[in-house]
Amino acid sequence: MLNRLKTIKFVMLVSFVSSLLLAIIYSSVKPMVDTNIILDKKQSILKSIGINTNLLSNNEIEEKYKNHIVEMVIDTNGNINEDITLSDIVWKENKSSGLTNYLVKVEGEVLINKYLPIYKSKNPNGYIIPISGKGLWSTLEGYFAVSDDKSSTLGIVFYAHKETPGLGAEVDKPWFQNQFKIERGKKIFDKDRNLKSIKVNKQKNTLGKPYEVDGITGATVTSDGVTKFLKRDLQRYLNFLRVLN
Amino acid sequence: MLKNKVFTDPLIDNNPITRQVLGICSALAVTVKVEQAIVMTFALTFVLTMSNVIISLFRKYIPHNVRIIIQLTIIASLVVLIDLVLKAFLYSVSKELSIFVGLIITNCIVMGRADTFAMHNNVKNSFIDGLGNSFGYGLILIIVAIFRELFGSGAIYGFTIIPSSLYDSGYIDNGLMLLAPGAFIVLGLIIWLQRTKTGFIED
Secondary structure (H helix, E strand, O other), X not given: OHHHHHHHHHHHHHHHHHHHHHHHHHHHHHHHHHHHHHHHHHHHHHHHOOOOOOOOOHHHHHHHHHHHXXXXXXXXXXXXXXXXXXXXXXXXXXXXXXXXXXEEEEOOEEEEOOEEEEEEEOXXXXXXXXXXXXXXXXXXXXXXXXXXXXXXXXXXXXXXXXXXXXOHHHHHOHHHHHHHOHHHOOEOEOOOOOEOOOEEEOOOOOOOOOOEEEOOOOOHHHHHHHHHHHHHHHHHOHHHHHOOO | OOHHHHHHOOOOOOOOOOOOOOOHHHHHHOOOOHHHHHHHHHHHHHHHHHHHHHHHHOOOOOOHHHHHHHHHHHHHHHXXXXXXXXXXXXXXXXXXXXXXXXXXXXXXXXXXXXXXXXXXXXXXXXHHHHHHHHHHHHHHHHHHHHHHHHHHHOEEOOEEOOOXXXXXXXXXXXXXXXXXXXXHHHHHHHHHHHHHHHOOOOO
16 A cells, blocks of 8 residues: 555656646747747748748848738738738638638627738739648648739748658659749739639649649649649639739 | 677667667658758657666666656656757757657657666666667668668758769659658668678577
């Protein structure tokens, strides 16, 4: 009996000490982790418009971000809203579809997807749209950039996913992402301003086809997923994208 | 046991991967790139050495019937700790290692050494044993990663090795090397080579 009591005491002591230690360490590094996540997103936004950030220090990335990117909020009609800033928007993932819902609290009421975040870039001029959706194993999160004609693609970046290395994970490799660069001449609208989006085509050989890029061999689900959620997410920005200013 | 032997034994003769055949899962997962393998080695070295030291320190007090739970608590705490540190200081690497750091908890090497060595040996020897086994694990990890990165992506530690003229003349990276079977093949070749030399035969 005495022995058993000793055992329980020991287990409790070990659990207590280790949880206490972890709690202290967690709360002390949490701010650093949060900064890293924000910085990583900024880096991805810069990468989506073709700015290489690999060798830059954290301060240089912040500096570049400030120089190139303007954070904006638009409503579903495509008008820029000046009263709401990007930090007012809460990003919440729909776990089954991978769609990001944007929640804004206006006068005590939570509005869902009434206001959308978008980034305007200078040099190269364009707009960056956050995209997210399901691949095979996971939700892919990234940014998709169009030029200031709101149709020619500038680039695509994925900053979070858990796809198979060597297969689905090829979406974050240069060969795949380079296809969205401006010099490849890919477009999301046809000349009548109908949304075509970009199809990730597994047949490959998409050179010169404006609404398609080469898909990934052996990663059908990821390729189709990107096709699907890219169009779905662009659809939400349709009123903004369709109008040229 | 001789001090030297405690350290050098797990490097080659009693290597945790090729001889004890432990920790195979992570050896397949994090050897696509040399950088990942190196960071994983450091992470494991930290966890294994610290857990060996802590468990050896309390080995006389740990009640025998709940020893596995105590060991696991200590190991898990250390793993969460290293995961947080990586996220705070080496964010990009921690992103690439993703779940594999968390999976150190289930790395058989850590539990294996804790239960078979640290529970019965003094702190100093346990520390050395932890280092030895980590380096033995890391050695194999890095060798496998060198082969996989070289033949799978044409680079080592991110630096392109295979000249572009070779690609122009029709050379293609071997995609199999990036997948788990590639690691199995390299690992199998290493074990074969080692066992031919040492003459060890499984009973």
